[in-house]
Amino acid sequence: MIINFDRTAAYRCPGCGEIAFGDFSMFELSGNKSVSVQCSCGQSSLLIAPENKNNFIITIQCMVCDDEHKFSLPFQSLAKKDCTEYTCPNVMVGLVFIGRSEAVHSAVMHSEHYIEEVIAACGLEHTGKNGVTMLKALDKIQELSDREKLFCECGSNMIDVEVQEDNLILECCMCGASVTLTADMIRNSDFSHLEQLILKKKK
Numbered sequence: 001m002i003i004n005f006d007r008t009a010a011y012r013c014p015g016c017g018e019i020a021f022g023d024f025s026m027f028e029l030s031g032n033k034s035v036s037v038q039c040s041c042g043q044s045s046l047l048i049a050p051e052n053k054n055n056f057i058i059t060i061q062c063m064v065c066d067d068e069h070k071f072s073l074p075f076q077s078l079a080k081k082d083c084t085e086y087t088c089p090n091v092m093v094g095l096v097f098i099g100r101s102e103a104v105h106s107a108v109m110h111s112e113h114y115i116e117e118v119i120a121a122c123g124l125e126h127t128g129k130n131g132v133t134m135l136k137a138l139d140k141i142q143e144l145s146d147r148e149k150l151f152c153e154c155g156s157n158m159i160d161v162e163v164q165e166d167n168l169i170l171e172c173c174m175c176g177a178s179v180t181l182t183a184d185m186i187r188n189s190d191f192s193h194l195e196q197l198i199l200k201k202k203k
């Protein structure tokens with residue numbers, strides 16, 4: 001039997017919204033050494049660090065909820081499992097995939113397919129790679145609206161939401177004031193932690 005020590009890690013990049021892939025060897029994790037996988041956009045990385053000799057800790061900035069998540073990866077799983085998958089604890093979206101290259105690629109495809117279905121079910125097919133970002137933004141906007149924290153300076157809380165491929169546009173139904181949020185802004189600002197959103201009245 002040939003033992004293969006090569007592993008692949010994939011994760012959803014909070015910077016660009018794409019899935020980042022990186023290869024490493026289990027030998028790189030020997031001793032106290034950690035491995036980091038960086039997205040080709042350069043805006044994020046995934047860190048795999050030894051906690052003790054039986055366990056690793058994976059650290060990632062979550063693209064869905066903007067929090068930092070830590071996941072535990074037992075040495076046994078890394079050594080024996082084809083693919084270990086981690087989802088965001090707040091939203092069931094696959095975030096991190098670690099294991100053998102082929103299994104990781106197929107798990108990512110599976111997860112992408114599932115997300116595409118969810119996005120299509122929400123009528124957001126046209127958002128392409130920004131689908132998860134837009135879903136997250138709509139969820140946040142709904143939450144703000146439910147808490148009456150989404151309104152216009154003119155006093156109206158009748159706000160229309162339009163989702164385009166790269167932008168999300170909020171428009172006041174009363175005075176026409178609008179704000180455009182780009183997918184990049186949503187990903188790279190602290191959008192999930194916004195306390196309120198106020199449209200500026202049209203002058």
Ligand SMILES: [Zn+2]
Nearest residue numbers: 013016039041
């Ligand atoms: Zn990226």
Ligand SMILES: [Zn+2]
Nearest residue numbers: 062064065088
């Ligand atoms: Zn999360």
Ligand SMILES: [Zn+2]
Nearest residue numbers: 152154172175
């Ligand atoms: Zn208004």
